[in-house]
Amino acid sequence: MIMKKILVGVIFLATLIAGLAFLPAVNAQEESSNGTDTSNVVSAEQAEKVASYSIKEISESIVNFSEWKNATVKLSTVYYDLEGKKSAYSFNVIENEKQIGSIFISATKDNCPVLEFSKGKIPNEIPEFTTRSKLLVEERANKIKSESNNKEELTIGKMKPLYLGPTFYYAEYTLTDKKGKAKEKVIVDLPFSTIVDFNEPNVNVPDEKKHYFNSTYLQHQHEIRKQDSNTQWITLEKEMIDPSSYSTSSSSKSIRGVPKYKWYYGCSPTASGMVLGYWASHGYSYLVTGYDLVRELASAMGTDWPGSGATWPYKIDDGIEKVCNNHGYNNFDASNDIYVSWNEVKAEVNANKPFVLSMLNGGTGNGYTQPYGEHSVTCIGYYDGNQDYVYLHDTWDTSNVHYLAFGSWTGAMATWVRP
Template sequence: MYKGKILIAAAVFSIGLSLFDANISIAEEKSTRFVSEEDAKYKAKVYMANVSKQSYPQWEGAQFRETKILHDFNGSVRGYLFQVKKENKDFGYIIVNGTDTGSSILESTREGSNPYKDVSESEAIYSGPIQYAKKADGKFIDILRDEVISKNDAENINQELNEKKVTTATSENTYVEKKINNVPDYTWYKGYTPTATANVVSYWAKNGFPNLLQSYEGSNQLIENLAKDMGTIQGNRSPEGKVSGGQTEMSKIVPGLNKYWNYRGYDVTGELNDKPSYEKYKKEINAGRPIIINTLNHFMYKDHSITGIGFEEMYMPEFNEKLSNIIIHDTWDETPVEIMLDYNESSKYIRNFVTINPFNFIDVPKGHWAYEQITYMAGNKIMTGYGNGYFGAQDNMTREQLAAFLYRHLKPVDTYENPYGDINDSPFKKEILALTKRGIFSVNSEKKFNPKNTATRAEIAAVLTKAFDLKVKANYEFNDMKGHWANEYVKALYSNGIANGIGNKNFGPSANVTREQMAMFLYKAINLDPNYIPTPI
């Protein structure tokens, strides 16, 4: 078919209640208001303009080449398909909701043509995210699998869906995207779960765990090894592309994953989370860790596993709509490489998550008070361990280490200007100079940086305030900060919820900062809560 990028936006709807096949009937259709084609086209244009402005400038100046009405299994209008075209080239498509229930935009891609390209309007069936069907000779055909949808499946389309609606929060006038790059998108082999898991394993093989996939091993061998360790009923693909078999029991995924990881010489923390949520998903992505998503046994999704690699949040002022999308890699070669699914809509089909955390430090067990923050830093390659299994959690942090950590997150412009006389032998000279040029570090009268000195709490307050442009939200003052050079910086740090005092209304400005403490401070600064309300000291 094609490879591109799909965006599926929020939609809460009631799928067909009685099929328009003469022999299929489900229940009485609920009353709903349908959107006209003219209104749908307006919404598509507004959406395209927002996307081109905020995330995909290639859509600027694009036009709609064709419009196609999509029906649900009841024969009612489910959506309107608009093919995007620019300079005689297909640039994806947009599917607008055909009803006033749920989001205006249900799905879109950034490249290629639409899955209904060779399907007439009267035969085009759309039932939800990447669920494309057509009607032919009185039957319903799954377009992606080229399989007949049985009458029983169609009649029970709603019975196995999660009914809980998930609410996600996105601030107005914002666009946020977090994506883990270089996660492969392997095509189905032996089974959905081992293929989706192989995407994650291969990513980590290129990011600090090379033994997971040796240079002489191909993707199919990796998938086959994982399938064996997970006890997958190995499936097959026919010459026509149809797949059969390949099921994996949920209870065997994590043990199989651990077995593979351990055999390759690594420890890993794999967990099956049967209470998935958007916030849990975001937390894994923000920590730099791809995630495995297992779907319900749905007649179109089947027992499917996909790989989560990112998320996108966008506010559309014209519709006053907030979109929260997860970015996934599927295991179907017929679908685009990157697919964006609205979490509210997709959550109805999600059964559980499998999280994979490869960062296990001897001195940072899972119950450690800063475990989440330290593994976040490791996953984002900001703060790593010593290479001997230890993170050095309680070791004091030096000023040059502080420079390295900030540099890896901020990515400032490098410079050769060197105002210091004591950093030529520092392994982090480049980082120190770039941050000084940016104004985060200051040059003292002695022209010394003191790279090996331990960073103090006052210095951390000053540096983080400058690095993240923190503002004082409340004029709360610690007893030992009155008249101190870093008083305003400490106020900014405290009033934004990044650091507390050490007791007795003191901050301890001269106290040393350990690596575990720095992981906590930096984590809070990176993930700053704009709605944080400080309490009086």
């Protein structure tokens, strides 16, 4: 399958956003012996209870996960951040002694309780990933040896699993000399089998568009995540004590009549095409539909096609308005919102206005083992409960609506489309 990507944040943002998303959340709270606040730290035992409770809710709220109803969970891996603090726990979901999925629980209450879940395997339990990561580190150690004057042998330490957010699965190895002195830390991206350097950006953003990706944006995203996560933990802990409160507090809504288009010319024009395709059948009949519409949007957005199908995020709204104007509708207001909140999502869906959601390092939607990564989708609904989900037409599948936990990304932008 070809990766359908959008340059929502560019790849160099991974270092900034990953650090912002997880480091501040745990660095201030860990060691009670040092007098620091540990109230937001989640133990492995607490995480297991949350995982057990959450898979039951998931089985009841998402049809494709109904087989999780009687399943159990088993701790797989304790993950850390770049500073060595615990960031997450992964659990295998077990039914009839077989692994049928996995769920990741945050190790801090400053991130949402359920970080991600899927029917796939946990990355660091996939032998191909771990074997390739070890080989890359061995190559790195040999290179250091060949470039040194004394040709000193280096010892490769035990792998430390890192989790820096949805799709951010890494393996950290420490190279030590004969005296046991650490010479270098090597971090490998497990799914992509590449050594990463978190101090080296590799893509430039046009100066006039850097406000989309600056530190103020990242800090704001972190504060939104932190506030929402704290609220989710409070609600979850209440419901775990009194499960009856769950049924009275949940709500959902889907927008009917939003078409499903398969990926064509790029995920951003395809997702935008589904939004305008909806409006074409709701009073704006002069708009073209289908792949003719997607092709026109790709041209208006400057999508890289023929090519990768990538679209700069700040061109999505302008492209939508241009196409609407081309067909005689100058009343459409399309706007990019890089501070998208859960309340905004619900308000837009409640008003029957589908929108484009563009993700940086998006998590794994239900029914998939592959994460969305850098991808644009059409949001057509929500589920508001213990865990919040968005309902998506994701350009990968024209048969089903897919679900994704809200916040299962390291950055996101909504493009509201309002006639």
